[in-house]
Amino acid sequence: MRRVTKQQKVKAITEILESYYPEVPVPLDHKDPYTLLVAVLLSAQCTDERVNRITPLLFERADNPKDMAQMPVDEIREIIRPCGLSPRKSAAISELSNILVEKYGGAVPEEMEALEALPGVGHKTASVVMSQAFGEPAFPVDTHIHRLAYRWGLSTGKNVQRTEYDLKRLFPKELWNKLHLQIIFFGREYCPARGHDPRECPICSQYGRKTLFK
Structure with missing residues (x-):
């Protein structure tokens, strides 16, 4: 050396x-900040390849916070089960979708602190969204x-x-x-x-x- x-x-x-x-390329398939946020959340302890196989099934049912918030948590959990940790992840997806609708008008906030405050969204997930969805240095x-x-x-x-x-x-x-x-x-x-x-x-x-x- x-x-x-x-x-x-x-x-x-x-x-x-x-x-x-x-x-x-961004490893996780998505079309906007919200679908990226959900995909990154699902990728915890799961491969990107598996997430990319599951998200089309989920986003066919609900690809925005309003529709996801109205979807029963049990249905979300059943779809994302192959990604692992489905009880926790499905609850987080449902809860954060409700928050985005009620607090942010259905949009994903572009601030690190606001993202980190969402259920199931840690610093790494927030950093991915900031960098890959909004182009902010992270x-x-x-x-x-x-x-x-x-x-x-x-x-x-x-x-x-x-x-x-x-x-x-x-x-x-x-x-x-x-x-x-x-x-x-x-x-x-x-x-x-x-x-x-x-x-x-x-x-x-x-x-x-x-x-x-x-």
């Missing part, structure tokens, strides 16, 4: 990610980005909050929205959680922690 400064490492990793993924950190940031020596790996702080400090704000998607795609293809050979990874092989090679 090369001996480089943190700034050199950040620049090199940015260039590698850009070379592999110059264009990055750096959503899920378990995958958390793992890769530690592997690449960009963060201490203590918790996702610390990782988000470190990544925001290291990378220019104008890159955040694209970069978090690039890291997700790169991790899936070249730097998976299991069965990973750091010597074959385009980033770990050059900039990974030494402990990866023991």
Whole structure:
């Protein structure tokens, strides 16, 4: 591995990610901020692929807060059951839809604090909506980005909050929205959680922690 400064490492990793993924689609299918919000909520402890198979069934019944609020929670739960945690997720979808209708006129608020106050919407989900639906700079950190940031020596790996702080400090704000998607795609293809050979990874092989090679 090369001996480089943190700034050199950040620049090199940015260039590698850009070379592999110059264009990055949003992994979750959606048509507006509301359908994205619901899809991200469903993606907790569930793959994007499975969410994308389930959301068309759900959105065929209700693709806006007003219709979703009128849909029985039991029906929502039955449709989203394959995504896991269906009792909790269905209740959150129903409750937040009611709030959006009653408090925001059926629109999804464009403020981080307002999003985080919605049922079932944590900081990561709110960050995804802010970045992918509204184009506001955010750096959503899920378990995958958390793992890769530690592997690449960009963060201490203590918790996702610390990782988000470190990544925001290291990378220019104008890159955040694209970069978090690039890291997700790169991790899936070249730097998976299991069965990973750091010597074959385009980033770990050059900039990974030494402990990866023991």
